[in-house]
Amino acid sequence: MAMVINMKNDNLQAAQAYVNDVYETVVERNANEYEFLQAVKEIFHSLVPVLARNPHYMENGILERIVEPERLISFRVPWVDDQGKVKVNRGFRVQYNSAIGPYKGGLRFHPSVNASIIKFLGFEQIFKNALTGQAIGGGKGGSDFDPKGKSDGEIMRFTQSFMTELSKYIGSDIDVPAGDIGVGAREIGYMFGQYRRMRGSFDSGVFTGKGVGYGGSLGRTEATGYGTVYFVEEMLRDKGLSFAGSTVVVSGSGNVSIYAIEKAQEFGAKVVACSDSGGYIYDENGICLNTLKRLKEVERSRICEYVKEHPQAKYVEGSHGIWTIPCDIALPCATQNEIDENSARILVANNVKAIGEGANMPSTLDAIDLFLENEVLFGPAKAANAGGVAVSALEMAQNSSRVPWSFEKVDKKLKKIMSDIYRNSVKAADEYGQSGNLVAGANIAGFTKVADAMIMQGII
Template sequence: MADMKQYVEDVLASIEQKDPEQKMFHDTVSEVFSSIVPVLEVHPEYRENKILERMVEPERTVSFRVVWQDDKGEVQVNRGYRVQMSSAMGPYKGGLRFHPSVTLDVLKFLAFEQVYKNALTGLPIGGAKGGSDFDPHGRSDNEVMHFCQSFMTELCRHIGPNVDVPAGDIGVGGREIGYLFGQYKRIRDSYDAGVLTGKRVDYWGSLARTEATGYGLLYFVKNMLDAKGIDLAGKTIVVSGSGNVATYAIEKAQEYGAKVVTCSDSNGYIYDPEGIDLAAVKEIKQVRRGRIKEYVETHPQAEYHEGCRGVWTVKCDIALPCATQGEIDLASAKALVANGVTAVGEGANMPSSLDAIAYFQQQKVLFAPAKAANAGGVAVSALEMAQNSERLQWTFEEVDGRLKAIMKNIYESARKNAEKYADPDDLVAGANITAFVRVADVMLAQGLV
């Protein structure tokens, strides 16, 4: 065991030496590889074939200039990226993020996570991530269209239904996907419906895709709680975020009889002791594209608080971070535990720091890691690809039923490997091991590529 642990430490040291500034990437690699030491002991062939060293190197990284003109006639310049991490399991698959925080470090960490998340679904998709430091917030539809068209003019060289299939992420919703798809179609002169997922239903998107990540999160959490004989009904839940993931996590939690008392945006959070009025949140965020603080104008019993981390000081049974990476640090984790939290389900990508996760596990908090718990979105994206290949559109009920089955399978696979190699309640290790073995075995089968 000591020998394989040293091997993992050597691999981690090598990537830190190569790219010392990419801390988020280092952290996510460390989180995965630290879990798989027991597997390496049983399967020395992974070390002999340098599977770990190959996994941390993207198959391809593309960086490009995006030049566009705003409504004032001024020229704007942004930077675009696509990190194609692994095609071992299928075409590269992963979202596009438009946000000022986008860097190569952020996208490498997200792409690495995506490989394992996608492998957990059991569907034939590899892993990638991309985006730009462009901020669509406050921009007109015309400006967003100009940016998306310029971005796709370069990206179209590197994607295709059997090569790389991007989707949406932070800052990339149905509007942006539409503009991106239109430009791809114009340049390629081909109606490749399967080149992007997250499309509107009227041009061959999938029903239930909008709801998938949030619904899938609750399906996973419910499986986790059911295994412990805990009923979700009647529980008080704190949710961060107010985008698609948070919105539909709230919706499904309320369907299960839980009371959700918070949600947030980048400026602050609302607390409604009577339970979030989801219709009001949808009106503010999806229709008016407003700020969450507007909620208190029509709900006098609710409170608005500036800043986002304060949401984790609200007393709850279950916490669902659904906003962005790194939103729960150690201090936030301690506040949640002090206030009685018994379960945490990650809806965003890597929203909890490594020391926060360790603290939750030490305190015996049930923990559903992002790569497993939020895999519902990419699972339905893969189902959208399947529908596009068939030139058919399944019903909402059929897609949702498949999603529910996929999330149950992800939970059971993670729990099985946690029991085999680690602590039975360590779903972090269980999910990492499940995904790693699936990808590693395929890489061995395909040779030195």
């Protein structure tokens, strides 16, 4: 028995040394890319017991290979504004890993976009996509273009210029972009139109998130928000809890947030707060979803307008303070690193029971550690917000067959996928001695699927 224990300890030490060496190299090669390094560190930490038990992953250099994108594309995007002035933005696409399928991941238009952001998102996308059980690899893209305050004409001219360059690198069996922050149905429509114009063919499978009238899927708009709630409901159910009767805070007010609110309310929760980049609203009576949808989806207004119609509600400048509101369930659905260690401490002190990450990496590593230490149920982004890309893959399936599905069929498949992701994450965590840690479970389940495919395909 002593020899077995020593062997296990030796294997763990060797795996930890390997992880440390690879991570040091990643830091040297990607200095100052903080978001990317954060994502790599979080995943690598989970994989030590996997590598110790499966040394062939180390022998095949899987970490060294998986952390390097297969292709990182950067390009200039010139366009002309309504005053006739030439503007120039940067465009990016990272084609990270195609071991299990064509690259798949959204496009983000936001001033914060840079190589680090795109690489972190693309790296996370590898494992998120693998968790869905569908044949899609990891990719991501976008631009530092800010669509806020731009006219439809300006957005059309920018997206057409962006697509003129990006079209060289994408295709239904190569790389299939979708939407993300700042990229909705309008932007997807303009880009798809430019792609069709340039290629001279109707390749509906080259984009997802399209309008339903030209190959889009019912349920895609709702998918990420619904999927987050479906995942959290599974997590709660295992502990004898549910959304019913719970108080919920949701950050953000885009598609993910709006439809997370909608589904949480359907499940009997009272959602009392949401936000945008300017601030947050708190309505102790519960957010009026109809007002929120009209303001954000139709009028494209700021969230502060909500209180004009609901004077009992309160608007507070600055979105960070939303996590001071006591709640049973917190759903961060806005952006990366919005919950830091201090916000996590406040949530824990206010007896939060569960966190479901609807955005990409919305909690810092210190915040995640606090949640796990205090036994807060924690649904990590790569698992909890996989609903969007899952339904994107279902849209690809519909495009391939040229047969559209009903909303009910798509939603049923989404529920099943999110349930499977939860169960597989639980199983992987249990298998590697980290029961209850869904961060580790999701990382392990996603990694092993991709790593096994990479080994079977040789050194490429």
